[in-house]
Amino acid sequence: MKMEDMPLSGPDNTKLESLVHDIYSELVEDACLGLCFEVHRAVKQGYFFLDETDQESMKEFEIVDQPGVDIFGQVYNQWKNKECECPNCKRLIAASRFAPHLEKCLGMGRNSSRIANRRLASNNNMSKSESDQEDNDDLNDNDWSYGAEKKAKKRKSDKNQNSPRRSKSMKHKNGELGTIVTSEPYKYNFNTGISYETLGPDEVRSLLTTQCGVISEHTKKMCTRSQRCPQHTDEQRRAVRVFLLGPSAPTLPDADPVVENDGFDIPDGQTLMSRLQWEDSSDISPTDSASSKASTNPSDSRRPKKKKRPSLGLNSGGGGGGGGGSSSLTGGSSSSQSNISLSTKKKRPKLSAPSIPSIYDDLN
Amino acid sequence: MKAAVNQKLTEMGERDRLKELLRAKLTECGWKDQMKAHCKEVIKQKGLEHVTVEDLVVEITPKGRALVPDSVKKELLHRIRAFLAQHTNNLEY
Numbered sequence: 001m002k003m004e005d006m007p008l009s010g011p012d013n014t015k016l017e018s019l020v021h022d023i024y025s026e027l028v029e030d031a032c033l034g035l036c037f038e039v040h041r042a043v044k045q046g047y048f049f050l051d052e053t054d055q056e057s058m059k060e061f062e063i064v065d066q067p068g069v070d071i072f073g074q075v076y077n078q079w080k081n082k083e084c085e086c087p088n089c090k091r092l093i094a095a096s097r098f099a100p101h102l103e104k105c106l107g108m109g110r111n112s113s114r115i116a117n118r119r120l121a122s123n124n125n126m127s128k129s130e131s132d133q134e135d136n137d138d139l140n141d142n143d144w145s146y147g148a149e150k151k152a153k154k155r156k157s158d159k160n161q162n163s164p165r166r167s168k169s170m171k172h173k174n175g176e177l178g179t180i181v182t183s184e185p186y187k188y189n190f191n192t193g194i195s196y197e198t199l200g201p202d203e204v205r206s207l208l209t210t211q212c213g214v215i216s217e218h219t220k221k222m223c224t225r226s227q228r229c230p231q232h233t234d235e236q237r238r239a240v241r242v243f244l245l246g247p248s249a250p251t252l253p254d255a256d257p258v259v260e261n262d263g264f265d266i267p268d269g270q271t272l273m274s275r276l277q278w279e280d281s282s283d284i285s286p287t288d289s290a291s292s293k294a295s296t297n298p299s300d301s302r303r304p305k306k307k308k309r310p311s312l313g314l315n316s317g318g319g320g321g322g323g324g325g326s327s328s329l330t331g332g333s334s335s336s337q338s339n340i341s342l343s344t345k346k347k348r349p350k351l352s353a354p355s356i357p358s359i360y361d362d363l364n
Numbered sequence: 365m366k367a368a369v370n371q372k373l374t375e376m377g378e379r380d381r382l383k384e385l386l387r388a389k390l391t392e393c394g395w396k397d398q399m400k401a402h403c404k405e406v407i408k409q410k411g412l413e414h415v416t417v418e419d420l421v422v423e424i425t426p427k428g429r430a431l432v433p434d435s436v437k438k439e440l441l442h443r444i445r446a447f448l449a450q451h452t453n454n455l456e457y
Contacts, residue, residue: 023370048404
């Protein structure tokens with residue numbers, strides 16, 4: 001468009017330019033005038049100087065730049081070193097810890113009841129087995145969701161790690177279960193803890209999906225911690241599941257894919273026997289016993305359904321893994337103790353002979 | 365011709381558009397705040413009660429004209445020229 005200006009002659013062009021400038025000046029003056037009116041009105045209406053404060057107030061809120069003090073002039077840890085006497089226990093508590101201490105000391109407030117309940121529940125857990133799921137007062141607590149229950153359990157168990165109470169039961173749970181397994185593999189009637197014997201298979205299954213479930217040698221109870229409880233290995237958990245629910249036990253959330261469901265759905269004892277024989281051939285190496293942290297099935301109560309247990313006898317790796325299945329079975333009974341230790345590892349392989357070597361790879 | 369151009373400018377609404385554009389640009393670049401500060405000084409000088417529009421206009425306008433930044437000025441001139449070129453080539457000179 002501008003190109004069309006080009007052919008204009010000189011004077012016309014300057015005329016045009018001056019025109020343009022005139023228009024521009026008009027516009028600018030318009031703007032200035034507008035501003036003047038605005039300001040004048042503000043002055044006359046009295047709101048022109050509103051955004052300014054007088055000098056005194058300005059001094060009050062001046063930015064402070066001294067060490068040890070924030071820009072408002074406040075001291076940061078003014079109350080840090082002060083101590084208050086608790087009216088309840090008469091102790092001197094630091095000021096910043098005073099409120100939480102009072103909460104616990106007086107037994108009021110949300111946290112204190114939660115902590116007390118947790119402590120009670122964990123105490124019950126030591127003595128009883130997995131009844132804590134119902135005992136958990138957390139269920140009654142409106143603030144807790146179901147998912148938080150697991151967290152609570154985990155935290156509960158974490159909390160107890162440093163307490164003196166932890167010493168006994170926890171340590172023993174991780175101990176060897178060698179003493180437990182005595183009978184022959186196919187006998188299914190090991191000493192059973194009262195705990196899981198009283199539960200039906202569905203209950204067991206549901207419990208095992210949320211809890212660690214590893215059976216303690218001492219108490220014959222299932223571990224009620226979360227699936228990731230640090231005291232038991234995944235191997236143990238798997239072994240327990242196989243033991244309690246049969247070879248087709250559902251996989252643990254973090255279980256190896258290798259193990260678990262190899263498609264074995266054999267509820268029969270006979271098939272179990274055959275599997276036992278296979279197992280025997282796999283010939284567990286002595287390394288198993290060395291590395292085993294067996295804490296599973298100290299007692300195989302649920303003999304009828306759960307085949308897995310018999311493998312205990314089978315896992316006579318320590319016994320030298322006899323040639324025939326039968327021999328291994330007998331051998332198993334004698335070397336039950338070592339079997340137990342191996343059993344945890346063995347549990348997995350039982351699923352099928354071919355899978356066993358791979359399992360050992362995992363173990364080793 | 366000037367009258368005709370002005371008329372055209374107004375008719376087509378271009379004048380208002382240019383005004384708005386200028387105001388926005390001046391505010392954006394801080395010209396307005398500068399001018400307001402200058403106003404404050406003038407008012408303090410003259411006394412709050414006795415300020416008149418004329419006073420302000422006399423004080424403000426020349427300064428205002430001078431303080432317009434170059435970029436704003438150039439852009440506005442450009443737009444005006446463009447408008448003229450677009451709409452006045454059919455007019456007689």
